[in-house]
Amino acid sequence: MSAVTYLFSQSESQQHRNAPFIFLKARYIVELTGKKARTLEEFASILATAEPTTLFYHVYHPLLESHLVPYEYPNDFSFWFSDSFQDKDLAEQIANISLPEKGGLEELREILLSKINAALERNAQFSVRSGNEFDFVKCRFVVYPTGVVAKNIDELADGISQASELCVFYHMVTSRLFKKSRYDDFSEWILANTSYTDLAEAIRRVDPTTHMHVRSMQQEVLGIIQRYLKNKNRSSLGRKS
Amino acid sequence: MSSQSSSSPPPQRVHKLADYESIVGAEVLEDLRTFADNISGKTVIHVNSTRAGGGVAEILFRLVPLMREIGLNAKWEIIKGDAQFFESTKAFHNSLQTGARLATKESFDHFIRKTEENLREMSLDGDTMFIHDPQPIGLIAKRKSNAKQLWIWRCHIDVSNPEREVWNFLAKYVNQYDAAVFSTPSFARSDLKIPQFMVSPSIDPLSDKNRSLPETFIDRVLSKYELDSEKPLITQISRFDYAKDPIGVIQAFKLVSDHIDCQLVLAGSLADDDPEGMEVYSKVVKAAEGRKDIHILLIPPFSDLEINALQRASTIILQKSIKEGFGLTVAESLWKAKPVIAGATGGIPLQVKNGLTGFLVHNIEGAAYRMRYLLRNPDIAARMGLNGREHVRQNFLITRHLGEYLLMILSLENHAKGERFSNRFEEKEEEEAAAAQTHTVIPQTHPK
Numbered sequence: 080m081s082a083v084t085y086l087f088s089q090s091e092s093q094q095h096r097n098a099p100f101i102f103l104k105a106r107y108i109v110e111l112t113g114k115k116a117r118t119l120e121e122f123a124s125i126l127a128t129a130e131p132t133t134l135f136y137h138v139y140h141p142l143l144e145s146h147l148v149p150y151e152y153p154n155d156f157s158f159w160f161s162d163s164f165q166d167k168d169l170a171e172q173i174a175n176i177s178l179p180e181k182g183g184l185e186e187l188r189e190i191l192l193s194k195i196n197a198a199l200e201r202n203a204q205f206s207v208r209s210g211n212e213f214d215f216v217k218c219r220f221v222v223y224p225t226g227v228v229a230k231n232i233d234e235l236a237d238g239i240s241q242a243s244e245l246c247v248f249y250h251m252v253t254s255r256l257f258k259k260s261r262y263d264d265f266s267e268w269i270l271a272n273t274s275y276t277d278l279a280e281a282i283r284r285v286d287p288t289t290h291m292h293v294r295s296m297q298q299e300v301l302g303i304i305q306r307y308l309k310n311k312n313r314s315s316l317g318r319k320s
Numbered sequence: 321m322s323s324q325s326s327s328s329p330p331p332q333r334v335h336k337l338a339d340y341e342s343i344v345g346a347e348v349l350e351d352l353r354t355f356a357d358n359i360s361g362k363t364v365i366h367v368n369s370t371r372a373g374g375g376v377a378e379i380l381f382r383l384v385p386l387m388r389e390i391g392l393n394a395k396w397e398i399i400k401g402d403a404q405f406f407e408s409t410k411a412f413h414n415s416l417q418t419g420a421r422l423a424t425k426e427s428f429d430h431f432i433r434k435t436e437e438n439l440r441e442m443s444l445d446g447d448t449m450f451i452h453d454p455q456p457i458g459l460i461a462k463r464k465s466n467a468k469q470l471w472i473w474r475c476h477i478d479v480s481n482p483e484r485e486v487w488n489f490l491a492k493y494v495n496q497y498d499a500a501v502f503s504t505p506s507f508a509r510s511d512l513k514i515p516q517f518m519v520s521p522s523i524d525p526l527s528d529k530n531r532s533l534p535e536t537f538i539d540r541v542l543s544k545y546e547l548d549s550e551k552p553l554i555t556q557i558s559r560f561d562y563a564k565d566p567i568g569v570i571q572a573f574k575l576v577s578d579h580i581d582c583q584l585v586l587a588g589s590l591a592d593d594d595p596e597g598m599e600v601y602s603k604v605v606k607a608a609e610g611r612k613d614i615h616i617l618l619i620p621p622f623s624d625l626e627i628n629a630l631q632r633a634s635t636i637i638l639q640k641s642i643k644e645g646f647g648l649t650v651a652e653s654l655w656k657a658k659p660v661i662a663g664a665t666g667g668i669p670l671q672v673k674n675g676l677t678g679f680l681v682h683n684i685e686g687a688a689y690r691m692r693y694l695l696r697n698p699d700i701a702a703r704m705g706l707n708g709r710e711h712v713r714q715n716f717l718i719t720r721h722l723g724e725y726l727l728m729i730l731s732l733e734n735h736a737k738g739e740r741f742s743n744r745f746e747e748k749e750e751e752e753a754a755a756a757q758t759h760t761v762i763p764q765t766h767p768k
Contacts, residue, residue, distance in 0.1 A: 084734040086358055106351065108727045109518040111508030144714075210664070214505035216518065219731045223354055243347050 183259035356390035365446035415483035522721035541629035575688035654708030677708035
């Protein structure tokens with residue numbers, strides 16, 4: 080069953096070289112699995128066969144949720160390991176996970192399982208009390224255009240500056256994870272459609288998981304573009320004079 | 321189809337989507353219209369068992385007009401039932417939530433008889449059918465085998481540890497639906513063969529129960545119920561139901577009031593589909609006998625402004641439920657920036673983030689301790705209240721609820737069509753592989 084629904088035609092979504100950047104966004108709906116873990120062994124077993132959207136939702140989606148109510152840990156897994164499972168060591172390890180380096184959620188699954196399996200050796204017997212189980216969910220998402228397109232780098236900067244959190248999150252996190260890419264959509268477009276290789280590389284160094292809010296990630300990306308273009312204009316003026 | 325109830329909601333202003341923009345922002349409304357454009361003109365029928373009392377009726381009273389405004393042909397229908405039917409479904413409800421065997425053979429037989437009567441009388445020909453809770457669950461038999469209808473069972477109660485006989489009886493119906501919807505992840509069932517979604521219920525920030533009120537009105541309500549506006553007020557608003565533990569609330573309050581001068585209000589109404597309410601109310605009144613600082617208020621249905629005023633006048637709000645579906649009174653209270661002390665059950669932990677928007681408690685002593693703590697630390701209570709209001713704004717307002725129903729319909733329709741909308745993501749990989757083979761590198765910005 081497809082987890083993704085697109086509210087636009089395939090042809091509209093085609094984005095080739097020399098094509099404009101189409102700003103998209105997605106909304107997510109939680110689908111329940113009915114799978115619950117009381118022990119670390121159960122947790123690892125469910126995680127090993129969980130759908131990719133389960134990993135995405137529990138680890139990365141919290142970035143999109145309210146942080147006005149701050150949590151000690153940035154994702155659902157680490158929060159449960161700390162709050163219910165009482166394994167602060169494991170919680171901290173899972174909290175420090177970034178986006179997969181090679182791209183894709185299978186790499187994340189391997190990382191998670193390796194850390195959990197190591198913890199199993201010291202915490203195999205513990206079982207949380209009834210009501211504190213970890214409830215695994217997955218998600219479906221609907222992707223749709225924002226109506227904003229960018230035909231050049233200035234318009235891309237304008238679009239990012241006015242984009243909603245849903246839009247920035249989609250291009251910086253969701254899209255790259257599900258297309259199994261190492262890179263975000265913005266830098267890919269810049270690389271494909273401009274000569275600003277350095278700019279694309281700088282954006283690729285932005286790690287979404289180091290941010291508590293999508294807004295601050297958006298500001299970081301925008302700041303990189305603005306500084307780059309300013310320096311470029313300055314050096315260009317310098318050459319002319 | 322008429323309700324078994326003689327009571328109907330009084331007229332309230334019907335709000336337009338645009339009225340919510342100042343609260344939720346323009347993007348939320350734009351997105352709702354985008355989703356609706358893709359299913360415009362379709363008929364969506366909600367069916368439940370009462371128009372009066374309880375969270376389901378309250379939500380539908382608001383949700384159905386909004387669905388109409390965005391272009392859906394939305395309807396709300398009520399099943400018919402006699403006293404024995406509602407006693408049966410209350411037994412089902414309690415069996416599902418407590419695990420106790422309370423339903424008899426007569427309960428099941430009568431349920432089936434009344435379901436058949438409703439099936440004969442109701443015309444359920446919508447494109448999407450939302451059937452709410454166990455009472456109308458048997459209407460799935462009306463499903464037309466050749467029609468492209470979506471049938472969704474919307475379960476508002478806790479079925480995580482049900483009494484086996486009742487659940488098995490209902491599960492045969494549930495598995496005939498296209499999807500089930502629960503209010504929290506913990507209610508999900510591993511024994512269902514259909515997709516299960518999570519959609520939290522919601523409150524309407526513009527309704528009489530939740531809109532801002534003049535202080536003068538609040539003062540008049542306090543005077544009407546002989547409450548002291550100078551004294552800290554602790555309130556629990558809920559149906560008179562054992563699951564809400566009203567006796568436990570009184571016991572917890574007594575532990576607090578021995579040390580701190582304060583007053584308690586237990587206010588609620590009796591719902592049409594809850595025959596147990598009067599019995600519980602009588603026991604609560606008895607438990608409060610001789611206490612001038614405990615006020616038991618039996619408020620008629622649709623006293624929304626008064627409930628709103630009582631919540632706004634409160635220092636702390638309790639929802640000391642032992643079992644709870646979701647507990648919309650918690651969201652109502654948080655929306656009014658009040659810290660909430662509540663039982664860690666059902667959907668309450670989604671709303672009360674322990675130590676941030678209130679406290680989760682597990683017994684009478686826990687409730688008493690947290691009341692004392694918040695009464696003695698008003699700055700912390702105020703901060704929790706503000707956190708709570710923002711938490712509700714982002715997660716538990718009716719616009720979010722409407723959006724998730726639309727997303728679910730879109731997603732289920734997508735699946736039903738059997739179209740391969742996706743995977744542009746998969747195709748991206750295939751294309752990259754092909755490009756690599758021909759050495760024609762065409763970097764793609766977006767997944768295709």
